[in-house]
Amino acid sequence: MDGSAVYQKNVNVVVRNVGDDVIVVPITHNVGDLDSVYTFNEVAARVWSLLDGARTAAAVVDAICSEFDVSHEVAERDLSELFTELEAARLIERG
Numbered sequence: 001m002d003g004s005a006v007y008q009k010n011v012n013v014v015v016r017n018v019g020d021d022v023i024v025v026p027i028t029h030n031v032g033d034l035d036s037v038y039t040f041n042e043v044a045a046r047v048w049s050l051l052d053g054a055r056t057a058a059a060v061v062d063a064i065c066s067e068f069d070v071s072h073e074v075a076e077r078d079l080s081e082l083f084t085e086l087e088a089a090r091l092i093e094r095g
Contacts, residue, residue, distance in 0.1 A: 001080035003058030007051045007087075008095040015048075022048055024091055038091065043068060047082060053095040057083065 009015075012027045022045035024038040040048055046067065050060045057079065064075045086092040 001057055001061075001076055001083070003056060003061070005057045005083075006053060006055065006095040007057065007060075007083060007092045008053030009048070009051055010091055010093055013091055017045075021045065024048070026090065036089065038089065044082060047079060051092055 010026070014025045014027060016023045020042050022040040024040065026036050043064065047060060047064065050063055055063075061072065061075050061079050064070065064079065065072050068075075070078075083092070087094075
């Protein structure tokens with residue numbers, strides 16, 4: 001994972017909090033793409049909230065490690081995978 005990478009949320013998504021989950025729906029042609037609805041658990045929702053276009057990927061990993069019971073190595077591996085998936089789904093982009 002490139003720890004110096006900075007990610008930001010795609011502006012073409014609708015985000016709603018439902019209990020402890022975050023629901024993300026991409027918007028295409030001014031319509032929600034209901035075939036591509038993403039539900040984030042507590043950790044993924046926290047990662048989402050940290051993607052502000054200013055924080056580096058390494059800073060996000062550090063924040064997750066300080067807030068959840070996870071080692072740095074596991075958090076880095078899992079977040080690298082999450083960033084790749086979110087980027088492929090066009091929910092985030094490098095800033």
